[in-house]
Amino acid sequence: MAAASVALCLSAGLNAGLNAGTARAEDxxxxxxxxxPVEAAALPAYRPHASTIVAAGGSATIAAAVAELKRGLSGLLAEDVTTGQIADGAVVIGTPASSDIIKSLNLPLAALNDEGFVIRTTSVGGHKVTVIAGNTDTGVLYGAFRYLSLIETRKPVDALDIADAPKLKVRVLDHWDNLDGTVERGYSGRSIxxxxxxxxxxxxRYIDYARADASxxxxxxxxxxxxxxxxxxxxPYIEKTRAVADMLRPYGIKVYLSARFSAPIEIGHLKTADPLDPEVRAWWKAKADEIYAAIPDFGGFLVKASSEGQPGPGDYHRTHADGANMMAEAVGRHGGIVMWRAFVYSEHDARDRAKQASYEFQPLDGQFAPNVLLQIKNGPIDFQPREPFHPLFGAMPKTNEMLEVQITKEYLGQATHLVYSTALYEETLKTDTFGQGKGTTVAKVIEGGIGNHALTGMAGVANIGSDRNWSGSDFNQADWYGFGRLAWNPDAPARAIAEDWARMTFSNDPAFVKPVTDMMMASRETVVKYMTPLGLHHQMATGHHYGPGPWVCDLARPEWNPCYYAKADAGGIGFDRTKTGSDALSQYAPDAAKQWADPKTIDPKYLLWFQHVPWTFKMKDGHILWDDLVMTYSQGVDEVHDMQATWASLRPYVDSQRFEAVSSNLRIQAREAKWWRDASIAYFQSKSGLPLPKGYAQPEETLDYYKSLAFPYAPGQGK
Structure with a gap:
C-alpha cells in the first residue's frame, strides 16, 4: 500500500474513533x-511530558505510532499535541537506524528482540524528554501504546526506565469467520x-481493530x-485478503488463512490430496507462491485436519506430520509457518475422547518441520469451564507447541455471562505438567523453555464481531485484552491485567477498581459452580451449546452426548479415567497423574473428571457427594446475585449506557444460572434418587419441562 494510502486509512480510523468518542462516547x-481526560488533581503529574512528539522515520508504522500518541495524549491531557523539535516534555520516538538521537543514547536494545522496546526518561540537549525506542518500527509502536497505558492507569511517568519484549513469537487471533459473514461460535454480530x-x-473500522490488537x-x-x-x-479471495493485510500491516499484524486440506481436489482439480503425492506437493507450493506474490509478509496457514469431519492426512493413511510438513515446505520458502491444530477426535475411534489427540500426536514428537507449531487447546476436551491441562503439553519436547484458548464464550454463557476467562488462561499457564521434571509449567513449555524452541506462540479464538462494542458485552472485551497481555507475557498475573483493564475501560477510582477486579477474578469460578461443578464437563445442550442438557444421550456419536461425560446412573456419577476406566490418566507424567488418581485425595474441582464415585461418596468437607453437588450449584447462583449487588453499588463510577448494558446482562446471567442449577439438579436427582440437603429449594420446574426447551435459532452456529 502506498504511503499516502496508508496515511489516509490511518486518518480515517482516527476520525472514525473520534466521531465515536463524541457522538456515542460510552457505547x-x-x-x-x-x-x-486525566482528572484535574492528577493532571500536573502528566502534563509536562507530552506537548511535542519528535519522530524519526517515515514508515507507515511510525505514522501509526505518531497518530496514536497524538490521539492519546491530546485526549488524556486535554490539550493539543504536535510534532516538532526537541523541547522540555517532548516524547522522542524511533530506532537507532532512523534516529541519530536514539542511536546516541546507547539504549539496551541489543538485549531485546525485534518487537521489544525501551521507554526511558532522559535528557537530550538539556531538555528532559521521554524516549520510546525499538529495534524496529513495530517495537516503537508497542512502546507508544505502553507509554499511553501508563498514563491511562495513572502510573508515574516522571522517571521511566522500562525495557520489555514479548516472550512468544506468534501471538495470533483466530477468527472463526465464514465467507458469508456469519461467525461460528460468534456472539457479537456478524464478521467484521x-x-x-x-x-x-x-x-x-479495520484500523481501530488493528489499534486494539497492537495495543x-x-x-x-x-x-x-x-x-x-x-x-x-x-x-479473488487472495486479493481480498491482500486488502486486509495492507490495512493491518502498519500495526505489526500479519494475516494468516485457514487452509482446507482437500483444496487441491476442490479448487485444484487433482484426484487426491495425499500429502506424499508429488502433484499435491507441487500444487501447495504453487499456491503459496501465488499468495506470497500478493502478500509478501503473509504469515502462513492454520489447519484443522482429520477432525470433526474435516479432510486431512488420515484420509490417505498418512500422519499429521506428513500433512503439516507438506504445507510447511510450501510456505517455509517464504518465511511462513503452519499452525497445525491438535484438536482431533473421530467417530471411528472408540477411545475416550480425552485420549485421542495424545494417541495421534505424541508418537510424532520430533517429526514436525521447524516451521510447524502444534496448536493445542488448553484442555483435552473442548474449552470447558474447567479442564485439566492437555497432556500433550510437556510430552513433546522436540516439537514446537503453542497454546490455543477460546476468547469467545462458546461454553461460558456466550456473550451474556460475565466471566473473566483470562483467569482460566492463567490457571492453565501456571499448571505444572511435570513433563520434563518439576517446574515444567505450560507457560514454560510454550515459551520454548523445555526444548530451546525459537518458534513459539499462543492463539485465541476471537470474540470480535460487528456489534458496536465489538464483543457482545462490555466485560467480554476484557478477555481480548487479557489474551493479548498473556500472549506477550504468559507469566503475567491475571489480577493485574484485570485491574489495568478496569482502569482503562471504566474508571481509575480505587473505590471502583478493587470491587470490579475482585468480581472479575471470582467470576470464572462462579460459572463453573452453576454449570459444571466438581469436575463435570460438556453438560451443555446439543449443537448451540446454550444452556444445560445433561440428559442428551441420543446423538449418533457418543462423544457428542453430555451423558457420555457425566455417566450418571443409580450407582454414581463421573468419568473414570483411571486404570479401572479409560486410563486417560496414564497420558500425564506420573507426578501430575498422582494428584488425580485417588478419589480421597483429589482436588474436588477435578473429582468427576477423573473418577466415577457413588452419590454417597464422602467428600473432604464431610458432606456426601450429592449434597456437595447441590450446594455448589446453588452457591454459583448466589454468587451471581452478589455480582449484581456489586455492580449496582458502582453506578456512580460508570456512564449510564454501559451501566445499564452490564446490569441487563447480569439479570440474564442470574436467570440462566438458576436455570442451570435447577435443570441439572432435576436430572441428576432422577438418577441419584436422593433428597436435596436441608434448606435447599427444589427445582422450580419439572425435568420434562427443562427437557422440552429448544433453541433452534441460537447464535453462533453458522459454518
Whole structure:
C-alpha cells in the first residue's frame, strides 16, 4: 500500500474513533483505548511530558505510532499535541537506524528482540524528554501504546526506565469467520471482514481493530474459520485478503488463512490430496507462491485436519506430520509457518475422547518441520469451564507447541455471562505438567523453555464481531485484552491485567477498581459452580451449546452426548479415567497423574473428571457427594446475585449506557444460572434418587419441562 494510502486509512480510523468518542462516547466502541481526560488533581503529574512528539522515520508504522500518541495524549491531557523539535516534555520516538538521537543514547536494545522496546526518561540537549525506542518500527509502536497505558492507569511517568519484549513469537487471533459473514461460535454480530465488498471497501473500522490488537501486542490474525472453505485460497479471495493485510500491516499484524486440506481436489482439480503425492506437493507450493506474490509478509496457514469431519492426512493413511510438513515446505520458502491444530477426535475411534489427540500426536514428537507449531487447546476436551491441562503439553519436547484458548464464550454463557476467562488462561499457564521434571509449567513449555524452541506462540479464538462494542458485552472485551497481555507475557498475573483493564475501560477510582477486579477474578469460578461443578464437563445442550442438557444421550456419536461425560446412573456419577476406566490418566507424567488418581485425595474441582464415585461418596468437607453437588450449584447462583449487588453499588463510577448494558446482562446471567442449577439438579436427582440437603429449594420446574426447551435459532452456529 502506498504511503499516502496508508496515511489516509490511518486518518480515517482516527476520525472514525473520534466521531465515536463524541457522538456515542460510552457505547463500548473505544474499548480500553478511551483516552478520557486525566482528572484535574492528577493532571500536573502528566502534563509536562507530552506537548511535542519528535519522530524519526517515515514508515507507515511510525505514522501509526505518531497518530496514536497524538490521539492519546491530546485526549488524556486535554490539550493539543504536535510534532516538532526537541523541547522540555517532548516524547522522542524511533530506532537507532532512523534516529541519530536514539542511536546516541546507547539504549539496551541489543538485549531485546525485534518487537521489544525501551521507554526511558532522559535528557537530550538539556531538555528532559521521554524516549520510546525499538529495534524496529513495530517495537516503537508497542512502546507508544505502553507509554499511553501508563498514563491511562495513572502510573508515574516522571522517571521511566522500562525495557520489555514479548516472550512468544506468534501471538495470533483466530477468527472463526465464514465467507458469508456469519461467525461460528460468534456472539457479537456478524464478521467484521466484509468479504462481499472487499477488496474495494476498506472499512476504517479495520484500523481501530488493528489499534486494539497492537495495543496489547497481538501480531497475527487468522481471517477465516478453521472449518475452512477452499474458496479462501482462490485468486479473488487472495486479493481480498491482500486488502486486509495492507490495512493491518502498519500495526505489526500479519494475516494468516485457514487452509482446507482437500483444496487441491476442490479448487485444484487433482484426484487426491495425499500429502506424499508429488502433484499435491507441487500444487501447495504453487499456491503459496501465488499468495506470497500478493502478500509478501503473509504469515502462513492454520489447519484443522482429520477432525470433526474435516479432510486431512488420515484420509490417505498418512500422519499429521506428513500433512503439516507438506504445507510447511510450501510456505517455509517464504518465511511462513503452519499452525497445525491438535484438536482431533473421530467417530471411528472408540477411545475416550480425552485420549485421542495424545494417541495421534505424541508418537510424532520430533517429526514436525521447524516451521510447524502444534496448536493445542488448553484442555483435552473442548474449552470447558474447567479442564485439566492437555497432556500433550510437556510430552513433546522436540516439537514446537503453542497454546490455543477460546476468547469467545462458546461454553461460558456466550456473550451474556460475565466471566473473566483470562483467569482460566492463567490457571492453565501456571499448571505444572511435570513433563520434563518439576517446574515444567505450560507457560514454560510454550515459551520454548523445555526444548530451546525459537518458534513459539499462543492463539485465541476471537470474540470480535460487528456489534458496536465489538464483543457482545462490555466485560467480554476484557478477555481480548487479557489474551493479548498473556500472549506477550504468559507469566503475567491475571489480577493485574484485570485491574489495568478496569482502569482503562471504566474508571481509575480505587473505590471502583478493587470491587470490579475482585468480581472479575471470582467470576470464572462462579460459572463453573452453576454449570459444571466438581469436575463435570460438556453438560451443555446439543449443537448451540446454550444452556444445560445433561440428559442428551441420543446423538449418533457418543462423544457428542453430555451423558457420555457425566455417566450418571443409580450407582454414581463421573468419568473414570483411571486404570479401572479409560486410563486417560496414564497420558500425564506420573507426578501430575498422582494428584488425580485417588478419589480421597483429589482436588474436588477435578473429582468427576477423573473418577466415577457413588452419590454417597464422602467428600473432604464431610458432606456426601450429592449434597456437595447441590450446594455448589446453588452457591454459583448466589454468587451471581452478589455480582449484581456489586455492580449496582458502582453506578456512580460508570456512564449510564454501559451501566445499564452490564446490569441487563447480569439479570440474564442470574436467570440462566438458576436455570442451570435447577435443570441439572432435576436430572441428576432422577438418577441419584436422593433428597436435596436441608434448606435447599427444589427445582422450580419439572425435568420434562427443562427437557422440552429448544433453541433452534441460537447464535453462533453458522459454518
Amino acid at each position: 463500548g466502541y473505544d474499548l480500553w483505548l478511551r483516552y478520557r 471482514w466484509d468479504w462481499w465488498r472487499l477488496p474495494d471497501l476498506k472499512d476504517a 496489547v501486542g497481538i501480531n497475527g490474525v487468522v481471517l477465516n474459520n478453521v472449518n475452512a472453505k477452499p474458496d479462501s485460497l482462490t485468486a
